[in-house]
Amino acid sequence: MDKTQKTIIAYDKNSKIYAEKFMNFDIYTERIKDFIKFIKVKDIILDLGCGPGNVAKQLELCGKEISVTGIDLSEEMIELARRNVPSATLYCQDIRDIEFKEKSFDAIILSFCIVHLSDEEMVKLIEKVSRYLKKNGKLYLSFMEGKKKGFETTSFSKEEIFFNYYLTEEVELILENNGIGILKIVKQDYPEPDGTLTTDVFVFAEKE
Ligand SMILES: C[S@@+](CC[C@H](N)C(=O)[O-])C[C@H]1O[C@@H](n2cnc3c(N)ncnc32)[C@H](O)[C@@H]1O
Numbered sequence: 070m071d072k073t074q075k076t077i078i079a080y081d082k083n084s085k086i087y088a089e090k091f092m093n094f095d096i097y098t099e100r101i102k103d104f105i106k107f108i109k110v111k112d113i114i115l116d117l118g119c120g121p122g123n124v125a126k127q128l129e130l131c132g133k134e135i136s137v138t139g140i141d142l143s144e145e146m147i148e149l150a151r152r153n154v155p156s157a158t159l160y161c162q163d164i165r166d167i168e169f170k171e172k173s174f175d176a177i178i179l180s181f182c183i184v185h186l187s188d189e190e191m192v193k194l195i196e197k198v199s200r201y202l203k204k205n206g207k208l209y210l211s212f213m214e215g216k217k218k219g220f221e222t223t224s225f226s227k228e229e230i231f232f233n234y235y236l237t238e239e240v241e242l243i244l245e246n247n248g249i250g251i252l253k254i255v256k257q258d259y260p261e262p263d264g265t266l267t268t269d270v271f272v273f274a275e276k277e
Contacts, residue, residue, distance in 0.1 A: 075230075
């Protein structure tokens, strides 16, 4: 079984626990609300690895009449997202296989989804994101900082999930190489169940 199959099995099994923890998780909701300041009325938004629809829900609630397309490979997550965000268009699909027309979106959300990709898959995804964003289109990208990669159990899953941590400077360079300029970076400590701290990184960026 490859890393993605194993990861999606874990998300399918623990989707409800994930949703309970993260649908209204203050420190992440604050970041999304901050990003919504960059969103315009009637914007067309793509949310990749949308999970139970936590980010899409905030977008739905922002009152800017935006349309959101959410994609996730976990059937159970998509099922929850359908219930949580009735206005969104949702597809159960691998984010490595997406195909859209160039310049289709005003904003793209990559909220803690690149953490499940290999380095090569992440670079390919950013290349696609750059093509799918309109000029001055906005990117929301979050990930955990570090150099680790491998399988881990987490607070929401006893089943192992593949996690890839990234260095902020490396991500910045990949974005820059794809014509995406940084608007803002916020780093925030995330307390792990074992008492250690992980650094979450939130990048707001713009297609040139
Ligand atoms: C950490 S959760 C993030 C969910 C939500 N975006 C958030 O910020 O809370 C990662 C999500 O990515 C999905 N995922 C992982 N690999 C994927 C892939 N290759 N294609 C589509 N979805 C994937 C998982 O099913 C899971 O819902």
